[in-house]
Amino acid sequence: MHIPDGMLDTKTFSTLWVGAATGVGYAGYWVRKNFDSSKIVLMAVMAALIFALQMLNFPIAGGTSGHFTGGALVGIMLGAWPGAIVMTGVLLIQALFFGDGGITTLGANIVNLAIIGCFTGALIYQLFQRISKSLTSKIVGSFLGAFLAVVFSAAAVALQLWVSGSAQFIAALSAMTFWHAIIGVGEGIITAGIIAYIAKVRPKILDEGAQSSKGSFKSVVVVFSVVALLAASLSFLASTHPDGLEFVYFEQEIGTAEIAEETLIPAPMPDYALPGIENEALAIAGAGIIGTMLTGVLIWALALALSRKNKGKDPAETEEVLE
Amino acid sequence: MSNNAADQLAPHAKILAAVIAVLGIVLSAPHIPLAVASVIAIVLLLGFIAQASIRRMLLQSLLVIPIAGAISLFYPLRFVADWQLTSLAAAYAANWQPMLQLIITPWLCVLVMMLLVHSSTRSDLLFGLERLRLPRVLVLMLSFMYRYVDVMRAQLRAAHRSLVSRAPALSKRRQVLLYGNLAGSMIIRAYDRGERIHAAMLSRGFTGTLPSLQEQRITTRDVLLLGATTLFAAALILMNL
Numbered sequence: 001m002h003i004p005d006g007m008l009d010t011k012t013f014s015t016l017w018v019g020a021a022t023g024v025g026y027a028g029y030w031v032r033k034n035f036d037s038s039k040i041v042l043m044a045v046m047a048a049l050i051f052a053l054q055m056l057n058f059p060i061a062g063g064t065s066g067h068f069t070g071g072a073l074v075g076i077m078l079g080a081w082p083g084a085i086v087m088t089g090v091l092l093i094q095a096l097f098f099g100d101g102g103i104t105t106l107g108a109n110i111v112n113l114a115i116i117g118c119f120t121g122a123l124i125y126q127l128f129q130r131i132s133k134s135l136t137s138k139i140v141g142s143f144l145g146a147f148l149a150v151v152f153s154a155a156a157v158a159l160q161l162w163v164s165g166s167a168q169f170i171a172a173l174s175a176m177t178f179w180h181a182i183i184g185v186g187e188g189i190i191t192a193g194i195i196a197y198i199a200k201v202r203p204k205i206l207d208e209g210a211q212s213s214k215g216s217f218k219s220v221v222v223v224f225s226v227v228a229l230l231a232a233s234l235s236f237l238a239s240t241h242p243d244g245l246e247f248v249y250f251e252q253e254i255g256t257a258e259i260a261e262e263t264l265i266p267a268p269m270p271d272y273a274l275p276g277i278e279n280e281a282l283a284i285a286g287a288g289i290i291g292t293m294l295t296g297v298l299i300w301a302l303a304l305a306l307s308r309k310n311k312g313k314d315p316a317e318t319e320e321v322l323e
Numbered sequence: 324m325s326n327n328a329a330d331q332l333a334p335h336a337k338i339l340a341a342v343i344a345v346l347g348i349v350l351s352a353p354h355i356p357l358a359v360a361s362v363i364a365i366v367l368l369l370g371f372i373a374q375a376s377i378r379r380m381l382l383q384s385l386l387v388i389p390i391a392g393a394i395s396l397f398y399p400l401r402f403v404a405d406w407q408l409t410s411l412a413a414a415y416a417a418n419w420q421p422m423l424q425l426i427i428t429p430w431l432c433v434l435v436m437m438l439l440v441h442s443s444t445r446s447d448l449l450f451g452l453e454r455l456r457l458p459r460v461l462v463l464m465l466s467f468m469y470r471y472v473d474v475m476r477a478q479l480r481a482a483h484r485s486l487v488s489r490a491p492a493l494s495k496r497r498q499v500l501l502y503g504n505l506a507g508s509m510i511i512r513a514y515d516r517g518e519r520i521h522a523a524m525l526s527r528g529f530t531g532t533l534p535s536l537q538e539q540r541i542t543t544r545d546v547l548l549l550g551a552t553t554l555f556a557a558a559l560i561l562m563n564l
Contacts, residue, residue, distance in 0.1 A: 004390055004391050004429035004432070004433070005345055005348070005349050005428060005429050005433070006348070006349050006352065006425065006428025006429045007394055007425065007429065010350065013349075024458070024461075025458070028458040028459075028460050028461065031460050037521065037525075037529065038517075038521040041467065041517050041520055042514065042517035042518070043460075043464060044464040044466070044467030044517075045467060045471055045513045045514075045517040045520065046510070046513055046517070047467070047468050048467060048468045048470075048474075048475050048513075049471075049509060049513040051472045052472060052475035052478075053506055053509070077510070085460060086464070088461065089461055089464045089468060090468075093468060095436070096338075096436065096439075096448065097448070098440075099383060099387060099433035099436045099437055099440075100386075102349075102433075103342055103345045103346075103436065104345060104346060104349045104432075165401070166394065166395075166397070166398060167397030167398060168401040168403070171397050171400040172397045175397070189503070190502065190503060190506060193502065193503020193507065194503055194506045194507045194510060195507075197503055197504050197506075198507050198510060198511065201507065201508075201511060202511050202514070205510075205514055
């Protein structure tokens with residue numbers, strides 16, 4: 001999934017470099033603030049291990065094979081920010097020493113595999129931990145976290161290739177998500193297997209990882225800020241043509257523009273543009289930022305509500321709810 | 324240290340020069356044969372001067388071609404109107420040049436990176452990254468990765484060998500479970516190892532940073548290398564305008 005040099009155009013790779021530098025810069029600050037030198041040594045040894053575990057190949061259809069990437073695993077075990085640093089180290093070594101992934105595209109690869117990969121894995125696992133602390137919840141959470149981390153990263157690659165003009169969007173998205181959904185199952189099984197083993201043999205390690213993810217509200221705000229900035233910078237690519245539903249609605253003469261304009265409650269940002277701003281590009285960019293932030297707040301509120309609902313419940317009882 | 328010209332250059336200057344060259348190739352996306360041939364010729368000549376293994380450089384650089392080739396297959400689909408076989412064939416026939424471009428550019432970039440790797444030691448490259456002000460946490464981590472990655476790989480191979488020799492005819496499901504356990508036990512060992520390493524390092528006066536043995540500064544030779552690479556990158560961009 002590493003994007004080589006020459007696949008992304010200047011605006012895309014430089015925007016993603018800014019996103020990666022912001023993310024990794026904050027991750028470095030977070031690690032220095034919250035971890036002592038013993039934890040940093042531990043992160044380094046884990047990074048070496050993740051590099052070695054990438055040797056674990058598993059067969060996919062048609063004689064091809066996928067390999068373990070480990071983003072979700074380090075996110076779950078060390079926390080999302082330390083995990084992002086570990087994966088950045090792995091990606092840097094791969095790009096610099098092995099030519100696996102480009103130099104100009106290193107920012108994109110960090111955003112896709114280190115930031116999206118680690119955060120998706122860690123946040124989904126933590127969401128399941130807030131529902132129940134049982135072994136089943138750990139296994140399901142780690143499997144889903146790792147699976148979605150791979151699929152989301154693959155979708156981000158397809159999006160970046162399309163924005164750069166290197167690929168047709170639907171074809172790239174379908175091919176990337178289809179193959180990576182299969183790879184994601186392998187990644188999910190390995191991650192869930194490792195987490196289940198550690199939960200049985202040395203559960204303390206997973207508790208430490210959970211501690212590192214505590215107070216991650218700030219982290220989520222930072223991540224969504226970066227994503228919002230990216231959304232704003234890419235918003236000028238939004239098509240001015242009607243979407244599929246609108247097209248069919250008018251083309252098939254199901255309804256008219258007058259009926260379509262009639263609404264019970266007026267939308268706060270009609271046509272994805274911030275009202276009151278004359279400059280169209282600024283209005284769309286503003287709507288992109290607000291939309292991304294609102295989505296982030298809603299997801300976080302949902303996670304908090306679920307965790308409060310289950311707080312104080314007997315673990316066995318919550319396991320029943322999950323099952 | 325040998326006395327070839329590449330060893331006398333500061334590692335951070337070499338890394339910077341490689342990044343400038345890669346930027347030049349990416350921004351110019353060389354499509355005229357003269358530009359492509361000049362990049363290949365210069366990289367190979369520098370590899371020869373640096374006494375790098377040209378064969379290994381070339382072989383390792385070829386690994387990017389299947390990935391770049393697969394991505395390039397998506398390119399003509401942007402121009403397909405009706406998804407009929409004839410339209411697809413026409414789109415591929417009309418766009419073979421940009422597709423080739425999407426393969427050549429990454430290959431040339433990897434060739435440059437392979438020149439850097441094969442003309443420097445790994446510790447030199449880590450030192451160069453430190454001098455380029457990469458975050459300290461990241462440099463420390465990369466140093467440990469360099470130290471322990473081979474140890475971890477050897478352990479993983481040994482564990483895999485033991486698994487295969489003791490249980491050669493297991494079902495796929497049992498194999499997957501055993502690999503999960505194997506990887507899990509490796510992680511627990513890594514945790515224990517991390518604690519032991521830290522204790523050993525503290526006893527030797529570790530303060531959170533790694534001491535650098537060498538203090539190689541930028542010399543006239545390094546400035547010349549950076550200047551020549553910048554000129555070459557600019558020439559590539561102009562040649563392909």
